[in-house]
Amino acid sequence: MIEAELTPRTPVCSVWGSRQDGVPVVAVTGEVDIATAPLLRAELTTQLAQSPVKLVVDLREVTFFDSSGIGALLAAHRQAADLRVVADRAPVLRTLHYSGMESVFRVHPTLAEALTGPAR
Numbered sequence: 001m002i003e004a005e006l007t008p009r010t011p012v013c014s015v016w017g018s019r020q021d022g023v024p025v026v027a028v029t030g031e032v033d034i035a036t037a038p039l040l041r042a043e044l045t046t047q048l049a050q051s052p053v054k055l056v057v058d059l060r061e062v063t064f065f066d067s068s069g070i071g072a073l074l075a076a077h078r079q080a081a082d083l084r085v086v087a088d089r090a091p092v093l094r095t096l097h098y099s100g101m102e103s104v105f106r107v108h109p110t111l112a113e114a115l116t117g118p119a120r
Contacts, residue, residue, distance in 0.1 A: 037068035
């Protein structure tokens with residue numbers, strides 16, 4: 001018999017906002033799941049309160065991304081005039097693909113492309 005002690009896990013995620021070329025960028029590292037998605041939602045809400053024309057969410061350092069992350073992005077997408085996602089790792093790209101969200105969000109492989117690409 002294998003026994004494991006269940007303990008509350010510490011969220012393994014960091015979220016912070018910055019500006020690149022005058023555009024707000026929300027950068028995320030680690031795992032985005034039901035425990036950590038509120039961190040992403042909070043920072044997206046903070047950035048959206050400034051009414052930006054364009055908002056970039058950088059997910060290049062995300063190692064796990066589930067439907068909670070999709071929900072946070074969808075909520076921001078409803079409020080943002082131009083929401084762009086930067087993703088180049090399989091965990092994020094796979095979730096976006098299988099959820100059908102890659103056609104909803106503008107997904108770019110690099111931050112530079114997300115910042116300079118044309119609006120829809």
